[in-house]
Amino acid sequence: MKKIVSLESGNGGLEMAQFLNSFTNKLYRGNNENGKNLWSNFSNDSATYKLPNKDILCFTTDSYTVSPYIFPGGNIGDLAVSGTINDLAVMGCEPIGLSLSLIIEEGFELDELNIILDTINRIANEFKVPIVTGDTKVVEKGSVDKIIINTSGVGIAKKILCDKILPGDKIILSGGIAEHGVALLSKRFDFETNIVTDSKPVLLEMREIRDKIKFAKDPTRGGIASILNEIADEYSLKIVIDEEKIPIKKEVKTATKLLGIDPYSLANEGRILIICDSKNAQSVLKDLKKFNTMAEIIGEVEKLDKVGNVILKTTLGSRLLSMPSGKIVPRIC
Amino acid sequence: MKKIVSLESGNGGLEMAQFLNSFTNKLYRGNNENGKNLWSNFSNDSATYKLPNKDILCFTTDSYTVSPYIFPGGNIGDLAVSGTINDLAVMGCEPIGLSLSLIIEEGFELDELNIILDTINRIANEFKVPIVTGDTKVVEKGSVDKIIINTSGVGIAKKILCDKILPGDKIILSGGIAEHGVALLSKRFDFETNIVTDSKPVLLEMREIRDKIKFAKDPTRGGIASILNEIADEYSLKIVIDEEKIPIKKEVKTATKLLGIDPYSLANEGRILIICDSKNAQSVLKDLKKFNTMAEIIGEVEKLDKVGNVILKTTLGSRLLSMPSGKIVPRIC
Numbered sequence: 182m183k184k185i186v187s188l189e190s191g192n193g194g195l196e197m198a199q200f201l202n203s204f205t206n207k208l209y210r211g212n213n214e215n216g217k218n219l220w221s222n223f224s225n226d227s228a229t230y231k232l233p234n235k236d237i238l239c240f241t242t243d244s245y246t247v248s249p250y251i252f253p254g255g256n257i258g259d260l261a262v263s264g265t266i267n268d269l270a271v272m273g274c275e276p277i278g279l280s281l282s283l284i285i286e287e288g289f290e291l292d293e294l295n296i297i298l299d300t301i302n303r304i305a306n307e308f309k310v311p312i313v314t315g316d317t318k319v320v321e322k323g324s325v326d327k328i329i330i331n332t333s334g335v336g337i338a339k340k341i342l343c344d345k346i347l348p349g350d351k352i353i354l355s356g357g358i359a360e361h362g363v364a365l366l367s368k369r370f371d372f373e374t375n376i377v378t379d380s381k382p383v384l385l386e387m388r389e390i391r392d393k394i395k396f397a398k399d400p401t402r403g404g405i406a407s408i409l410n411e412i413a414d415e416y417s418l419k420i421v422i423d424e425e426k427i428p429i430k431k432e433v434k435t436a437t438k439l440l441g442i443d444p445y446s447l448a449n450e451g452r453i454l455i456i457c458d459s460k461n462a463q464s465v466l467k468d469l470k471k472f473n474t475m476a477e478i479i480g481e482v483e484k485l486d487k488v489g490n491v492i493l494k495t496t497l498g499s500r501l502l503s504m505p506s507g508k509i510v511p512r513i514c
Numbered sequence: 515m516k517k518i519v520s521l522e523s524g525n526g527g528l529e530m531a532q533f534l535n536s537f538t539n540k541l542y543r544g545n546n547e548n549g550k551n552l553w554s555n556f557s558n559d560s561a562t563y564k565l566p567n568k569d570i571l572c573f574t575t576d577s578y579t580v581s582p583y584i585f586p587g588g589n590i591g592d593l594a595v596s597g598t599i600n601d602l603a604v605m606g607c608e609p610i611g612l613s614l615s616l617i618i619e620e621g622f623e624l625d626e627l628n629i630i631l632d633t634i635n636r637i638a639n640e641f642k643v644p645i646v647t648g649d650t651k652v653v654e655k656g657s658v659d660k661i662i663i664n665t666s667g668v669g670i671a672k673k674i675l676c677d678k679i680l681p682g683d684k685i686i687l688s689g690g691i692a693e694h695g696v697a698l699l700s701k702r703f704d705f706e707t708n709i710v711t712d713s714k715p716v717l718l719e720m721r722e723i724r725d726k727i728k729f730a731k732d733p734t735r736g737g738i739a740s741i742l743n744e745i746a747d748e749y750s751l752k753i754v755i756d757e758e759k760i761p762i763k764k765e766v767k768t769a770t771k772l773l774g775i776d777p778y779s780l781a782n783e784g785r786i787l788i789i790c791d792s793k794n795a796q797s798v799l800k801d802l803k804k805f806n807t808m809a810e811i812i813g814e815v816e817k818l819d820k821v822g823n824v825i826l827k828t829t830l831g832s833r834l835l836s837m838p839s840g841k842i843v844p845r846i847c
Contacts, residue, residue, distance in 0.1 A: 182597075183623050183624075183625065184623070184624040184625070185620075185621045185622060185623055185624060186618050186620060186621065186623075186624060186627060186650055186652055187620060187652070188620075188654060190655075193605075204627075204628075205648065207631065207632075207635055208614075208634075208638070208644075208645045208648075209635050209638040209639040209645060210644050210645070211611070211642075211646070212642060212644065213827040216646075218609060220644055220646045222681055223646060227647065228613075228646035228647040229840075230610060230611065230646070232566075232567070232569075233565075233569060234565070234567040235565050235569050236565075236566060238571070240611060240613060240647055240670070241613070241647050241651045242613035242614070242615045242648060242649055242664065242666055242667075243615065243666055244615040244616075244617050244649055244651055244662075245654055246617065246651055246657065246658075248657075256631035263553075273790075277552075277553075277563060278553060278561065278563065278573060280561075280573060280574070280575035280663055280666050281541075281573045281575070282576065282577040282666075283577075284579065284662060285519050285789070286519075287518075287519060287520060287521040288518045288519065289518060289519040290517070290518055290519075291515050291517040291519060292516065292517075295537075298537050298540065299540075301541075302540055302541055303540050305541070306542040309544075311542055311544035311545075311546060311551075311553055312541045312542060313543065313544070313556060313561035313573060314556065314560060314561040314574050314575055315538065315541075315575065316572055316576045316577055318577055319519055319521055320521075320659070321521060321659075323656075323659065324579065324658070325657070325658050325662070326653070326654075326657040326658065327658065329577075329617060331575065331577055331615055331661065331664040331666075333573075333575055333613050333615075333664075333666035335563075335571070335573055335668060335821050351795065377581050379842070423639055456650070458738050468611070472781070476784045
């Protein structure tokens with residue numbers, strides 16, 4: 182039997198991680214002889230390159246396909262521009278430019294294309310991150326489901342976020358979780374909710390806090406469950422989260438309960454999960470609350486023990502928060 | 515009636531140019547107040563950015579969709595890596611890194627995926643252009659036709675190609691034309707030919723000649739007809755091509771005659787069209803012949819007159835070589 186690519190590979194969960202590992206490990210990453218490779222951070226949100234003047238160039242890419250592509254509070258254009266700006270911003274760098282590559286199905290409505298392009302342009306303009314190069318392919322009907330957008334991005338940093346995460350460090354969320362996920366599901370399953378996507382660049386927040394933190398990441402596909410597990414795995418640490426502290430809007434809680442979906446596995450598109458030294462935590466929280474009053478310190482890094490990597494302290498005791506896996510996570514981005 | 519995106523927009527011809535213009539003109543390109551925008555060359559193969567140390571950063575993107583995705587002499591992986599390296603190389607810069615974003619249809623055969631990834635890796639390795647960042651999306655069956663690849667790229671130059679093109683300058687082709695186009699069509703229409711794709715990075719050639727030339731471009735979609743018209747338009751010049759000098763393999767000529775297709779409008783994926791001062795033409799030709807003995811000086815730049823922008827001198831007299839338009843060009847990339 183021929184082996185095929187299965188959809189579970191793409192859900193932001195365990196299979197995806199295995200699938201990605203199997204081939205990214207093969208890729209040519211540059212010449213490491215004599216340790217002179219100027220590139221590093223291959224598995225991070227952005228790869229980084231040491232420029233001749235010691236500045237650091239950050240480079241990232243993401244392709245966006247989402248159904249529905251116009252949803253409560255936004256559209257695929259929001260995700261594409263904000264997502265790529267965020268992949269640069271969470272490294273601690275200033276985005277300097279984006280590329281925009283559109284793959285459009287023949288027959289796509291020009292009115293909708295204009296809504297998407299206007300969104301892209303509005304965000305680029307508002308955050309002063311220019312779109313400097315691009316490419317458009319129109320493909321035959323049936324060759325692509327409506328529209329796919331790839332945005333790559335470059336940025337420059339004096340210093341990227343790379344301080345060692347240690348037991349005692351605090352974990353902070355910049356706002357309520359799972360709003361993007363619920364907004365998308367509400368359109369897809371046609372239920373009513375006031376929740377709109379949280380999609381937006383987190384650049385302004387990152388500018389305020391980047392000198393005071395050790396680590397930042399936007400919890401997109403797989404939600405905070407995915408990211409917390411990734412961090413715990415990569416740094417061999419235990420993470421303990423206080424469930425009551427996790428910021429979540431009432432409507433989001435209700436909707437996810439009704440749907441029987443774990444909000445911790447749902448995507449966010451304008452939130453940051455931050456790790457910082459405990460002495461900076463209150464100051465970082467204060468900065469973040471200027472942008473979103475729901476920002477909260479949600480937990481702490483501890484030494485690894487046998488209990489498990491990510492622990493959720495609930496009112497009923499403690500449980501493991503595991504990596505989302507398989508089709509448990511509805512595929513929405 | 516609702517206006518829709520039509521396939522002709524994507525053929526590399528006239529409609530595509532109009533379609534692209536209408537929306538790229540809207541895009542935020544950076545703050546031009548005080549003339550301080552560090553970005554330029556927005557409509558070139560790569561956009562360019564002045565780095566703090568005066569080096570120039572080049573940035574480009576391209577999405578690749580091709581049917582068939584495995585064809586005589588290569589596959590979509592060849593196109594994706596070579597194409598993006600070439601978009602950087604023709605600016606006169608050294609590519610420093612690529613991004614790789616895969617969008618794969620559920621059910622895609624892993625064996626074929628491995629062929630494509632091996633190709634990508636082999637070329638990256640051979641030309642020492644590392645793949646530093648990436649993204650993979652697996653989408654539901656029917657959401658994409660097999661596979662789409664986006665490769666973006668960054669490069670650094672001390673100086674990019676920007677000397678003014680003037681009457682008297684020579685036009686040079688680095689090898690036989692339309693081989694990629696014919697290889698693809700042979701697979702699609704199932705006819706026998708020895709022709710294989712010309713897809714490859716033109717980086718080695720560019721390194722040899724970039725200090726002696728004014729302009730280089732890889733004639734991909736729309737072939738040399740498209741590029742020559744673009745140059746003539748952009749610089750308000752007339753271009754006169756000697757048809758007998760255009761390098762074309764006998765089998766390519768035969769195949770295009772049989773199919774009733776203009777080889778000048780067919781895609782090349784490993785050729786460069788070069789413009790240089792006439793005093794450098796022989797030296798550049800000599801350099802190019804080291805890589806491909808079919809390299810040839812094919813024409814000359816002249817002052818604009820009323821006759822038309824691109825003139826093809828044939829054995830029967832002269833004719834206009836016009837911009838490919840509509841479905842005359844079979845869509846193959």
